[in-house]
Amino acid sequence: MTEQHSVPKLVAVLGANGRMGAEAVKAVDAAPDMKLVAALGRGDSLEQLAASGAQYVVDLTVPESTEANVRFAVEHAIHTVVGTTGWDEGRLSDLESLLAAHPGTGVLIAPNFALGSVLASAFAAKASKYFESVEIIELHHPDKVDAPSGTAVRTAQLIAAERAAAQVPQSPDATTSERAGARGCEVDGVRVHSVRLRGLVAHQEVLLGGPGEQLTLRHDSFDRASFMPGVLLGVRNVAAHPGLTVGLDGYLDLGL
Amino acid sequence: MTEQHSVPKLVAVLGANGRMGAEAVKAVDAAPDMKLVAALGRGDSLEQLAASGAQYVVDLTVPESTEANVRFAVEHAIHTVVGTTGWDEGRLSDLESLLAAHPGTGVLIAPNFALGSVLASAFAAKASKYFESVEIIELHHPDKVDAPSGTAVRTAQLIAAERAAAQVPQSPDATTSERAGARGCEVDGVRVHSVRLRGLVAHQEVLLGGPGEQLTLRHDSFDRASFMPGVLLGVRNVAAHPGLTVGLDGYLDLGL
Amino acid sequence: MTEQHSVPKLVAVLGANGRMGAEAVKAVDAAPDMKLVAALGRGDSLEQLAASGAQYVVDLTVPESTEANVRFAVEHAIHTVVGTTGWDEGRLSDLESLLAAHPGTGVLIAPNFALGSVLASAFAAKASKYFESVEIIELHHPDKVDAPSGTAVRTAQLIAAERAAAQVPQSPDATTSERAGARGCEVDGVRVHSVRLRGLVAHQEVLLGGPGEQLTLRHDSFDRASFMPGVLLGVRNVAAHPGLTVGLDGYLDLGL
Amino acid sequence: MTEQHSVPKLVAVLGANGRMGAEAVKAVDAAPDMKLVAALGRGDSLEQLAASGAQYVVDLTVPESTEANVRFAVEHAIHTVVGTTGWDEGRLSDLESLLAAHPGTGVLIAPNFALGSVLASAFAAKASKYFESVEIIELHHPDKVDAPSGTAVRTAQLIAAERAAAQVPQSPDATTSERAGARGCEVDGVRVHSVRLRGLVAHQEVLLGGPGEQLTLRHDSFDRASFMPGVLLGVRNVAAHPGLTVGLDGYLDLGL
Structure with a gap:
């Protein structure tokens, strides 16, 4: 036994x-x-x-x-x-x-088995209600056909839901003059930017900003x-x- | 009323x-x-x-x-x-x-009122039991007299306690030839590196690594x-x- | 004398x-x-x-x-x-x-007196002809009204000129399904992404990628x-x- | 013909x-x-x-x-x-x-064929005389036996030579209380920190700092x-x- x-x-x-x-x-x-x-x-x-x-x-x-x-x-x-x-x-x-x-x-x-990616998304959502601003940058190899990545969309949705529940307003943005696309796309009110670069595999950063401080949660997938x-x-x-x-x-x- | x-x-x-x-x-x-x-x-x-x-x-x-x-x-x-x-x-x-x-x-x-810093330390501790490797880099202005920073020491202690409770072994390290100090200092078995650079204020990164992936939790304090x-x-x-x-x-x- | x-x-x-x-x-x-x-x-x-x-x-x-x-x-x-x-x-x-x-x-x-910024732009232009891919991310406080920043536009122009002179083709990009804006804006064929985040001052990254490697040139302005x-x-x-x-x-x- | x-x-x-x-x-x-x-x-x-x-x-x-x-x-x-x-x-x-x-x-x-790494070292040396502070962080997989890496040592030597020729003093450092190793090792007066983390391949950052600004030159080797x-x-x-x-x-x- x-x-x-x-x-x-x-x-x-x-x-x-x-x-x-x-x-x-x-x-x-x-x-x-x-x-x-x-x-x-x-x-x-x-x-x-x-x-x-x-x-x-x-x-x-x-x-x-x-x-x-x-x-x-x-x-x-x-x-x-x-x-x-x-x-x-x-x-x-x-x-x-x-x-x-x-x-x-x-x-x-599970749509994603990378522990670091799952943790980063969960942490980002949880932290996002304590910060004025949040944006996502995802970076992948240039053979990827969709932008933004599915993981970035899900992360943005989790963040948006958590902020909505806590009644946090949208991230401030004074942009009045924009070259089309400069400010990325919007997923449920969260800005997402997609970089495509030879040499990369799959990477994501969530940037959270408040007065005088920034919290960055980054995940890198180098390999299957x-x-x-x-x-x-x-x-x-x-x-x-x-x-x-x-x-x-x-x-x-x-x-x- | x-x-x-x-x-x-x-x-x-x-x-x-x-x-x-x-x-x-x-x-x-x-x-x-x-x-x-x-x-x-x-x-x-x-x-x-x-x-x-x-x-x-x-x-x-x-x-x-x-x-x-x-x-x-x-x-x-x-x-x-x-x-x-x-x-x-x-x-x-x-x-x-x-x-x-x-x-x-x-x-x-509260030893630290920066929300991002408190969150980063809590997340790092929680995540650390899911990764083989963890190290800390803290970066400050060059007028600071102590190294590593108090926040880095506390973060390392939180991580060490969480990993010990989950019976995670120490981070692997095959170093056999080291110029003294290259691998940083050790706080409860966690390696900590202290950078001092003009222009910086107070910054910290916790790096977590597993097969083919890395999770980075970074906090920047730009201002009081x-x-x-x-x-x-x-x-x-x-x-x-x-x-x-x-x-x-x-x-x-x-x-x- | x-x-x-x-x-x-x-x-x-x-x-x-x-x-x-x-x-x-x-x-x-x-x-x-x-x-x-x-x-x-x-x-x-x-x-x-x-x-x-x-x-x-x-x-x-x-x-x-x-x-x-x-x-x-x-x-x-x-x-x-x-x-x-x-x-x-x-x-x-x-x-x-x-x-x-x-x-x-x-x-x-001088449109820019930050030595690090001037150096980063010059290095980025010089390096860009040795890499398949190049993109720019600029990050500023959310009170900025224009996107992308003037520095990012100038950096992209320098890079585009250097690559054109060396007959380097445009960065590869297989995107066929894009949420509008995800891939940023284009300045002379170079993709530029603008992040706006409370707490930031003025920051820029040039990302250069080739098979199996990445070169990142980042400049942070924390203060006037x-x-x-x-x-x-x-x-x-x-x-x-x-x-x-x-x-x-x-x-x-x-x-x- | x-x-x-x-x-x-x-x-x-x-x-x-x-x-x-x-x-x-x-x-x-x-x-x-x-x-x-x-x-x-x-x-x-x-x-x-x-x-x-x-x-x-x-x-x-x-x-x-x-x-x-x-x-x-x-x-x-x-x-x-x-x-x-x-x-x-x-x-x-x-x-x-x-x-x-x-x-x-x-x-x-050639001790190093990665174009990005060679460029980063050359740029770092050239830039280093315009900044008060410079430090190097190199990050590798945990099976590496030597610390710091040969590339980090060469980069530090190039930087030290360039700064000496321009009569730039050593990077400022007010540390009076140090846990042994926290401030890394010294190569010709330049501080070098070695991180060992599962999942990484070969990475290096040169950090340059002056009043209110930082220039970071990072190279990532993901693959042979x-x-x-x-x-x-x-x-x-x-x-x-x-x-x-x-x-x-x-x-x-x-x-x-």
């Missing part, structure tokens, strides 16, 4: 041939408290997942297949950590109904490896959070 | 001729929910404080007089916000005894004005926190 | 009651190699300048009066350092004609005092540069 | 199996103006280099073999670009003698790919610089 804590978690990875999936296979394999029991890719059958004996599954596939994968896992009582995009309100609502019928199973859907500590943290905690959790911050101890 | 919320708080400032005190006099005077009823300096009598009708007092004096000032205020049921240094364990313990006998009165003793929002926040909340509070973070809503 | 080098330069300041002018009065007064012989403000006569015996004059007045001031000085063989704006092509051309008739006298017109070393450097060098010089970089030793 | 400029340069890479060498093989192969004619590793004979018809060779081997490689190349009139360490004064002097006997051949020995533009620039320019050149900055157009 005293050894029970050392029994490894049995983990399967879906999307194992993709770039993120391949990283996850390596990360699970290297984790001392996990055992990789299946690494499935395009063309493999979900029956292989059931046959593998997996207690946990990490879904890093594509929007077209993630919903079927997750539903299969829940129906087989396999806790699930999802990094695939494409979960709109309808899908989330359907999944919650399914989970209500399988009350012991947990699903985590940065998502793996978050994936493993998800696997380690999903069983203790039955039902649906959206966002890795739901598993972080951020009570200050 | 419906107007009751607009009755201004009656506030006195002690140390009104000092640099911080003079800023506080201006800040209280400009606050729409406060009325400055006394601005006392060296040579003024504490009886003037009692006579002023102050409900709140801000003490920005010197280590030699702060204890007598605070005790006088508590004995007269005046809520007190203290920015003066010199409160060692013995003084704090004596003050707690006095407050036990005046249960409705609140005292806030940066302390005033924190002083006013202290005055606004001290009555709701009877007894002794050390550190402005006790008044901040940081639950995430 | 051997002491001749220690004879102080006789300096007058025009616009002495303005904020920049008042700083200049203090700076000249404190400089060991200068003697302040006149500090003239609105309402004072230029005859007082002539009577003061000034060899050098610093003009920090307003666009309406700077041209008359400088012409008077040149006609009296007084070397002149100008920080006032409003010198368009016509005025500059007229001044050059006047200087041709007074060949021993020097005039420096930052212009004074440049003003004094101007006074010390203007006599050795007869004729018209535009831009403090003309006096800096930047040959690398 | 008019097409002559498009004849590709014939390039060999030595150390092709090492990490840097493998990158160089890819970079030469992808360069439109170059043709890879040999990629030699441990165990291959230098005769293969002679037989390949190479006009240029890139040496990215080990200190034990670089000298023999370069001498062989010079004796065969092959221009050489060297990224291997281990070239002490004695070896350099011997090489110069050899080159004197082969006056048409060029050799570039950052060295390749410098290697190719070396190959493209080495024939036009017969004899020995140490440092890539000798080939850069930095006249300002």
Whole structure:
């Protein structure tokens, strides 16, 4: 009995041939408290997942297949950590109904597994009501097609909601003469600036300013490896959070 | 009765001729929910404080007089916000005894009133258990006589305590060949680096690193004005926190 | 004769009651190699300048009066350092004609006296032809009415000229989906982003990126005092540069 | 004849199996103006280099073999670009003698091929005489064994030499109470701080400060790919610089 804590978690990875999936296979394999029991890719059958004996599954596939994968896992009582995009309100609502019928199973859907990024967004929102001004700068490689980034949009929305709840007015801005675009775009009243630069990967700064002071929260993603500590943290905690959790911050101890 | 919320708080400032005190006099005077009823300096009598009708007092004096000032205020049921240094364990313990006998009165003793700095330290501590590595860089004007700064030492201690509680090992470091001092000093196992540069005021960065990612929490104090929002926040909340509070973070809503 | 080098330069300041002018009065007064012989403000006569015996004059007045001031000085063989704006092509051309008739006298017109800012712009231009990507972020207090700043526009123009001469193509950018303004404004093909934040003064970053690397040149102006070393450097060098010089970089030793 | 400029340069890479060498093989192969004619590793004979018809060779081997490689190349009139360490004064002097006997051949020995890093060091040295204060922070992954980095030491030496030549006094520092190491180490009177953090690669900041302003020159190496533009620039320019050149900055157009 005293050894029970050392029994490894049995983990399967879906999307194992993709770039993120391949990283996850390596990360699970290297984790001392996990055992990789299946690494499935395009063309493999979900029956292989059931046959593998997996207690946990990490879904890093594509929007077209993630919903079927997750539903299969829940129906087989396999806790699930999802990094695939494409979960709109309808899908989330359907999944919650399914989970209500399988009350012991947990699903985590996380748009972002980089711990530093999740923490920076949460801190930025929390701090933003104590400052007159807040703006966001996100910086990415020049092959990115959308501006601003999804993370910047979500961060701005979190900030806007927190400031609205605390009745903080919009950031002051006396600009009367602007070359079009100089002041960035607006997301729920928060200014966001997108830099595209060869050499960069994915970076974000939230700048908060008050009289005589500035608080800067910056996150740098240098490498896809940065998502793996978050994936493993998800696997380690999903069983203790039955039902649906959206966002890795739901598993972080951020009570200050 | 419906107007009751607009009755201004009656506030006195002690140390009104000092640099911080003079800023506080201006800040209280400009606050729409406060009325400055006394601005006392060296040579003024504490009886003037009692006579002023102050409900709140801000003490920005010197280590030699702060204890007598605070005790006088508590004995007269005046809520007190203290920015003066010199409160060692013995003084704090004596003050707690006095407050036990005046249960409705609140005292806030804050080593740092810059909201951004207090937030940055709290965030850094909270985040530090999720990262392999953490180091601190503090940067000040070259007339500062101590290195590292008191704020950096406190931040390092908070981080070290949080990591110890979560059983996070020390930051990795393969250095075997070091020019003396290159790797900074150590505070409870956390490396701290002190930069001194003409033009700077008071700045601090906490760098947190994990595989493929970095989280940076930076605070810049450009001006003494940066302390005033924190002083006013202290005055606004001290009555709701009877007894002794050390550190402005006790008044901040940081639950995430 | 051997002491001749220690004879102080006789300096007058025009616009002495303005904020920049008042700083200049203090700076000249404190400089060991200068003697302040006149500090003239609105309402004072230029005859007082002539009577003061000034060899050098610093003009920090307003666009309406700077041209008359400088012409008077040149006609009296007084070397002149100008920080006032409003010198368009016509005025500059007229001044050059006047200087041709007074060949021993020097005039420096500098849009920016912060040495760090002038150096950062010069370095950015020089470096920009070695990198695929370049963007500018300028950050100022929220009371500024124009965006982007004049310094950012000039920096972008310098960079664009240097890259054009070296036949470097425009920075790559795959953006196909943009929320209006996210990618900033364009100045001669260079993207510029303007942040406005309470607590800031005047700051600028030039970001240069190539495969796997980034070079960042950042300048922070915390205080009007930052212009004074440049003003004094101007006074010390203007006599050795007869004729018209535009831009403090003309006096800096930047040959690398 | 008019097409002559498009004849590709014939390039060999030595150390092709090492990490840097493998990158160089890819970079030469992808360069439109170059043709890879040999990629030699441990165990291959230098005769293969002679037989390949190479006009240029890139040496990215080990200190034990670089000298023999370069001498062989010079004796065969092959221009050489060297990224291997281990070239002490004695070896350099011997090489110069050899080159004197082969006056048409060029050799570039570069301790650093990252263009941004070379530029940042050159700019920092040039700017440093205009500022009261200068300090260096270098930041690397925690597996690095030496502190400070070789690049930081060289940068500090360049700065110290430039300031000495301009008779600029040491950076001011009023520190009287220091926890050992807080103020970093000293290299020729310049303070250097070494940060070691998981997730980082190789980064350096030079901070320059004067009254009310700061100039920051930062370089980030995210990836070994950052060295390749410098290697190719070396190959493209080495024939036009017969004899020995140490440092890539000798080939850069930095006249300002």
